[in-house]
Amino acid sequence: ETGVTQSPTHLIKTRGQQVTLRCSSQSGHNTVSWYQQALGQGPQFIFQYYREEENGRGNFPPRFSGLQFPNYSSELNVNALELDDSALYLCASGYSNEQFFGPGTRLTVL
């Protein structure tokens, strides 16, 4: 157990809709990152938040956005869902030298 939880576990949406995924990390973790893992691929970095500010982003469009809250929770928001957004979304929180991964949310876009 990493102490990082994600909700929901599974989610089904239709193309064009918007979705919010949630992550709850341990007290004291000052960073949270989100990753997308498509079927058969390794996870790809979406972005990282440090002290509630985005401080790094991978090759993902602006319709992927996030929030980090003072209570060690965070959100990943995806607008205008596309079929290719179907994936496992992983949240990771921790410190500068170690990241702890949550169990993931599986998103299916129909």
Next chain:
Amino acid sequence: KQEVTQIPAALSVPEGENLVLNCSFTDSAIYNLQWFRQDPGKGLTSLLLIQSSQREQTSGRLNASLDKSSGRSTLYIAASQPGDSATYLCAVQNSGGYQKVTFGTGTKLQVIP
């Protein structure tokens, strides 16, 4: 830009064999390297974490080594069992700037009874 490569992409071995999974990375400026296990349709299970100052870590039948200067890590699995069948992912956390983790594409292991 950090790139992580895992070889082989897939591996099938009979039960009881010892095996080695390989991981290479291009940028040696790392905080740590981590090996994960992923079962089909599931999340990541952390197996071993090696900090950049360490050379190896062991847990049970698993041993992971790190050679930062050459950009290589190996995961050694002793006496493989059918329950070891899964995809194994290598992940490198960069130092400096934001601490992004870069994953390889994994090695899919099948241990045949």
